Amino acid sequence: MTIDFNKNNDGLVPAIIQDASTKNVLMLGYMNAEAYQKTKDTKLVTFFSRTKNRLWTKGEESGNVLHLVDIKLDCDNDTLLITVHPKGPTCHTGTDTCWAETNATNYGFISHLEEVIEDRRLNFKPNESYVSSLFAKGINKIAQKVGEEAVEVVIEAKDNDDNLFLNESADLLFHYLMLLQAKGFKINDVVNILKEREK
Known part of the structure; x- marks a missing residue:
């Protein structure tokens, strides 16, 4: 160098x-x-x-x-x-960064999607939002939806239509993010477990 x-x-x-x-x-x-x-x-x-x-x-x-x-x-x-x-905050003012931002993991659009889901969960409008309506039906319904989407991903994986496979994969991921929040977690909790397994 x-x-x-x-x-x-x-x-x-x-x-x-x-x-x-x-x-x-x-x-x-x-x-x-x-x-x-x-x-x-x-x-x-x-x-x-x-x-x-x-x-x-x-x-x-x-x-x-x-x-x-x-x-x-x-x-x-x-x-x-x-x-x-x-080790600890970086800025001399005591903040995580010198731009006064929290040094939290961000997964780009996935993190944005989690924020949208959280907003729809907390600002309950079941008549206006699919997410709110699914949360209103409870965790069993959300878990059932994840299971249905997982089966559809498996079915499409065995066919040759990549567009359908990717769309079903998107549906599965979206509903899985909802299930995580229904259980009080976010994707970073899962990532942390994967990091521990890597060691």
């Missing part, structure tokens, strides 16, 4: 810090060659502090260190993407 520390004539390169698990961006710092080497040697992310004019290991006072997972260099050789496992 050949990092161009002299591109900006100050010996520093930006270092974007990303949570290795959630993929959220936690902060932005700057590294010189010495900070980069110390980060590699200690496995704790160390920056060059422009305000303190010295090396600064994140969490050296608070204990909220950033455990190094990986370092990638961009195509121009002048910006680092550093993935970490953070």
